[in-house]
Amino acid sequence: xxxxxxxxxxxxxxxxxxxxxxxxxxxxxxxxxxxxxxxxxxxxxxxxxxxxxxxxxxxxxxxxxxxxxxxxxxxxxxxxxxxxxxxxxxxxxxxxxxxxxxxxxxxxxxxxxxxxxxxxxxxxxxxxxxxxxxxxxxxxxx
Numbered sequence: 001x002x003x004x005x006x007x008x009x010x011x012x013x014x015x016x017x018x019x020x021x022x023x024x025x026x027x028x029x030x031x032x033x034x035x036x037x038x039x040x041x042x043x044x045x046x047x048x049x050x051x052x053x054x055x056x057x058x059x060x061x062x063x064x065x066x067x068x069x070x071x072x073x074x075x076x077x078x079x080x081x082x083x084x085x086x087x088x089x090x091x092x093x094x095x096x097x098x099x100x101x102x103x104x105x106x107x108x109x110x111x112x113x114x115x116x117x118x119x120x121x122x123x124x125x126x127x128x129x130x131x132x133x134x135x136x137x138x139x140x141x142x
Contacts, residue, residue, distance in 0.1 A: 059115065063095035065128040073102065075117040088113060 041049045063071075073088045088111055090102030100113045 060095045060097055062129060063092055067092050072122040073113055074119045076119055077117055
């Protein structure tokens, strides 16, 4: 029980945790395995081998690799009483996680498109594309 209203103190892994029941001596880690991120390997000696970090293949990253190229962007807008689908053509100026900024050559207007509405993009020229874990562009099969 508690002594004069003072909760017990436990020192697990060298950290003071008031009110936590004691499971061992201070600094005792027992047989706790090391933290391993998904896909990492562990050597027989128990060392964690870090995985190389690659940028994942997301639409935003593909668009960033192709800044300055002209694309046709097919967008849909659900529950829109004026138009459900719309097509935009322009030069990619920027791409973020949730948006694309294009400019129309004919008018010079800048258009901010939301990724949530993007269906697909068509380009009339080859794209720069870096697949995660692959050095350079993958072969085109030509």
